[in-house]
Amino acid sequence: GRDSGTDLASLVSERVPNSVAYNLGIGGTTAALEHSTSDASLDKWDSISFNGIAYSLAGKVDKDRVFANYPVVLDNLNKIDPEEVDYYFIEYGANDFFTKMPLDKTQFEGNPLHSYYEALEVGVSTLKDISPNAKIIMMTPFYGIYKDSQGKFLGDSYVVSYGVDTLANYARKALNVAEDKKLIDFDAMNDNKKCDLYLDTAEEYLLDGTHLTEKGRNVFARLLAH
Numbered sequence: 001g002r003d004s005g006t007d008l009a010s011l012v013s014e015r016v017p018n019s020v021a022y023n024l025g026i027g028g029t030t031a032a033l034e035h036s037t038s039d040a041s042l043d044k045w046d047s048i049s050f051n052g053i054a055y056s057l058a059g060k061v062d063k064d065r066v067f068a069n070y071p072v073v074l075d076n077l078n079k080i081d082p083e084e085v086d087y088y089f090i091e092y093g094a095n096d097f098f099t100k101m102p103l104d105k106t107q108f109e110g111n112p113l114h115s116y117y118e119a120l121e122v123g124v125s126t127l128k129d130i131s132p133n134a135k136i137i138m139m140t141p142f143y144g145i146y147k148d149s150q151g152k153f154l155g156d157s158y159v160v161s162y163g164v165d166t167l168a169n170y171a172r173k174a175l176n177v178a179e180d181k182k183l184i185d186f187d188a189m190n191d192n193k194k195c196d197l198y199l200d201t202a203e204e205y206l207l208d209g210t211h212l213t214e215k216g217r218n219v220f221a222r223l224l225a226h
Contacts, residue, residue: 011221031092082130093141138178140171
């Protein structure tokens with residue numbers, strides 16, 4: 001919804017007086033460092049994953065090079081003064097799930113940034129260092145439903161796995177990060193009473209089983225603004 005101004009950042013900002021929100025989301029990105037990235041040294045960093053965002057805000061990597069193909073995001077990065085940030089909203093998980101990123105370092109030997117939990121943890125630590133007065137909201141991935149190419153229902157986020165685990169367990173890992181790093185948690189997976197997103201309402205709130213419809217974005221923007 002970025003092009004139409006109905007993305008979550010814009011909708012939340014509309015609901016919070018005198019606020020400015022910047023959308024740093026890029027389609028398809030993960031919290032974990034991509035499988036294809038073997039050299040994670042800062043001078044050669046080229047990942048647009050969560051830590052690419054965090055390192056760019058911290059001035060640790062060359063954001064002009066890393067985000068050269070994403071001018072809107074780069075422009076937003078250049079507008080942000082970390083010392084002035086009041087809130088960070090972090091929401092990753094669905095792409096980590098689809099691309100089979102390890103849940104945590106117990107499932108992977110190598111750079112811990114290639115795993116979901118550790119990547120979130122490191123990125124949050126970077127944000128805390130550069131914005132010590134900011135509050136950080138850790139959002140879980142949203143509940144989803146999955147169908148095959150013929151439209152046959154396969155299951156939802158609690159039962160379908162693409163090789164590592166269910167999306168619900170990625171959500172649990174995000175909540176673990178929130179607890180371990182003392183963040184504000186926002187559970188978009190399990191809190192049906194608050195979010196009203198579950199199997200019976202999925203077609204109303206989700207475009208494709210994963211992404212929110214405009215109605216869904218408005219509901220969640222209201223909850224986040226509150």
